[in-house]
Each structure stands twice: as C-alpha cells, then as structure tokens.
Amino acid sequence: MPWLTFGPRVDPFRELEQVRREMDRLWEDAFRREPLLRWRAGVYPLVNISEDTDHLYVRAELPGVNPEDIQITLENNNLILRGERKVPEADKDVDYHRREREAGSFRRVVRLPGRVDPNKVAATCQNGMLIITLTKPEEIKPKQITVKIA
Amino acid sequence: MVEKELQPREKEAMPTKTELTRPGRVFLPAVDIYENPEALVLLADMPGVAPDKVMVDLTDDRLTITGEISPPRGEQEQLLVQEYETGNYVREFTLGQIIDQNRIEATMKNGVLRLVLPKVEKAKPRKIEVKVG
Structure with missing residues (x-):
C-alpha cells in the first residue's frame, strides 16, 4: 500500500x-x-433573527407600513406576517421624476429557529422597523448552577 | 384593483469613490420624486432611522439626504438569521429647479422621509394672460 x-x-x-x-x-x-x-427566503418582508439568553427577536424593515396594517400570528413554531404597504397616490397634477417605492400586500411565514412561549409575544413598530420579541420557554433557558460549599 | 404582492429587494449599496471614514455599509434609499407646480416632493424609505438622525443638505443645486440608523440589535444579541443588511443611508440628487431654501419641510413617519422643496416664485410656470387691448 x-x-x-x-x-x-x-x-x-x-x-x-x-x-x-x-x-x-x-x-x-x-x-x-x-x-x-x-x-434567501425571497419573500417580502426579509427578516433578521437574533437571540439573547431569554428572547428571540425577529426584525423586519417595513418603511411606510402603518402598524395597524400589520397582522402577526404565531402558529406552532411559525410566525406569520401579513399586511399591506400603501403608497398614497400623489395628486393627479404631478409629474414623476423617480418612482422606486412600491405598494402591495405581503404574506410571509417565518420558521422560528427555536421554541418559544406562545403566551409571551410582543411586537412594536419603530421608525419603520417591526420588532417581534418572543420569549424562550423556561425549560430551555440556560441555568446557572451555584456550587454550594458542603 | 388587483392586489400586488410585494417582492423583496436587495438593498443597493452606495457607490463610493472615496473610502468611508465610518465603518459599515451605506445604502441608497428607494425614493419617489414628483413635482407639482409649487414644489418638488421627495419620499425616501429609510427604515431604522429616527427622525432626529436625518440630515438634509442643499448646497447650490445638490441635495444630499443622510440617515443614520439606530443600532440594529441589542448588544447581547447574537444574529441567527440575516436576510437583509443594515447600514446608514445616503443619496444625492442634482436639482434642476431653484428651491426656496427657507421653506423646505422635512417630516419623518414610519421610516419614510418626506421632503417638500418649494420652488422659488421665479421658477413657477406662469400662464400669461393676453389681455384684450
């Protein structure tokens, strides 16, 4: 060999x-x-997911979307984001130089990378950012164990 | 009206001729610009930018809009999935109109900057009435 x-x-x-x-x-x-x-899910809105010890955070950029036009559902371990972005039509009497912003509806399912407590979900909208805070269930949170002196 | 489904778009990075002094990527915000007889109106998507972090600069005919984002996540957080990138926004325009600098209005709502740039009187198109002599 x-x-x-x-x-x-x-x-x-x-x-x-x-x-x-x-x-x-x-x-x-x-x-x-x-x-x-x-x-690359290729579905609007794109999301970033992060975590810390106690929470999971799902963030999406939704500029120009009214918070009341967003619907969030948590089903099993899927987060469903639905909504509509309205771009109000300008008066008829205008000429467009640029038109890059789009209006339309969205439906997106985000598979969460870990288990969450379905009763502890909070969502906020700030400066066109949607932030969904999910809480990890107690049993999967890392626990610190103190060593007792015998 | 048939409902249109939104498609995700990758952010366009700002083309830079020079090195940036600050770290991080810089993107071009998507904009709508339209004009009516009184003013030029600009709408720019800048998600993550607080109202006090927007800068509008008009020097001669050059308009620059800048938006600085808030930290995209908490210090203790670790990213698990990244589908979109985060960074500040900058975009420059050359205006073909004379703008009344003192009456520029800027408002920020849901991460969208709305800028109203009123034209100076001279630039407004005027209908000239022909009087019957």
Missing part, C-alpha cells in the same frame, strides 16, 4: 495539523465576510 507509507521526512501529525490550520483559516475567512449563513 504505497499511499500509506510514511517517508522519514513526513510527519503525519504535522501534516494533519497544517491541514487543520488551513481549514480553520478558510472557515474564519468565510465567516469574516459572511458572519452567518444567509437565508
């Missing part, structure tokens, strides 16, 4: 170590540019 012979100058562990280091570097490089795996 010639492919498994180790010559006197080849240290398999050093080789492995080099490979490992190279892998680490590639991994770090990839993550430095893309801090995390990007999802």
Whole structure:
C-alpha cells in the first residue's frame, strides 16, 4: 500500500495539523465576510433573527407600513406576517421624476429557529422597523448552577 | 384593483469613490420624486432611522439626504438569521429647479422621509394672460 507509507521526512501529525490550520483559516475567512449563513427566503418582508439568553427577536424593515396594517400570528413554531404597504397616490397634477417605492400586500411565514412561549409575544413598530420579541420557554433557558460549599 | 404582492429587494449599496471614514455599509434609499407646480416632493424609505438622525443638505443645486440608523440589535444579541443588511443611508440628487431654501419641510413617519422643496416664485410656470387691448 504505497499511499500509506510514511517517508522519514513526513510527519503525519504535522501534516494533519497544517491541514487543520488551513481549514480553520478558510472557515474564519468565510465567516469574516459572511458572519452567518444567509437565508434567501425571497419573500417580502426579509427578516433578521437574533437571540439573547431569554428572547428571540425577529426584525423586519417595513418603511411606510402603518402598524395597524400589520397582522402577526404565531402558529406552532411559525410566525406569520401579513399586511399591506400603501403608497398614497400623489395628486393627479404631478409629474414623476423617480418612482422606486412600491405598494402591495405581503404574506410571509417565518420558521422560528427555536421554541418559544406562545403566551409571551410582543411586537412594536419603530421608525419603520417591526420588532417581534418572543420569549424562550423556561425549560430551555440556560441555568446557572451555584456550587454550594458542603 | 388587483392586489400586488410585494417582492423583496436587495438593498443597493452606495457607490463610493472615496473610502468611508465610518465603518459599515451605506445604502441608497428607494425614493419617489414628483413635482407639482409649487414644489418638488421627495419620499425616501429609510427604515431604522429616527427622525432626529436625518440630515438634509442643499448646497447650490445638490441635495444630499443622510440617515443614520439606530443600532440594529441589542448588544447581547447574537444574529441567527440575516436576510437583509443594515447600514446608514445616503443619496444625492442634482436639482434642476431653484428651491426656496427657507421653506423646505422635512417630516419623518414610519421610516419614510418626506421632503417638500418649494420652488422659488421665479421658477413657477406662469400662464400669461393676453389681455384684450
């Protein structure tokens, strides 16, 4: 089996170590540019999801959407966002130079990455940002255990 | 009216000729600009920007709008899923109209900047009536 012979100058562990280091570097490089795996759901609105010890946060950019035009439902572990963005028509008597902002409706299902307490959901709208705060159930929260002196 | 379904759009990064002094990405806000006989009206989508973090600058015929976003998440938070990017907004326009600088109105609602730029009297089109002599 010639492919498994180790010559006197080849240290398999050093080789492995080099490979490992190279892998680490590639991994770090990839993550430095893309801090995390990007999802492309391709459905409006796009969301960012984050967490801290007690909560899960779902954020969406909804500029120009009235808070009363947003409907949020939590079903099993799916968050359903529905709503409408209205761009009021300007008077007939105007000429458009640019028209990039769109009006329309949206329906989006967001699969939550972890379990949440369905009774503890809060949503706020601030400066065109929708922020949904979900609470992790007690049993999955990390617990700190104090070591008692016997 | 047939309801249109909104499609997600990737934010357009601002093309930069020079290096930015502040870290982070800068995006071009989507805008509507229309004109009526009295004024030029501009609407810009700047989600995450508080009303006091909007800057409007008009120098000669160059209009610059800047919006600085609030921190996109809490300090203790870790991102799990990122579908959209966050960053400040900047966009520049060259105006073909003479604007009355003193009467510019800017309002911010639900992350949308509305800017009313009144034209100076001279620039307003006037109908010239031909009197019967």
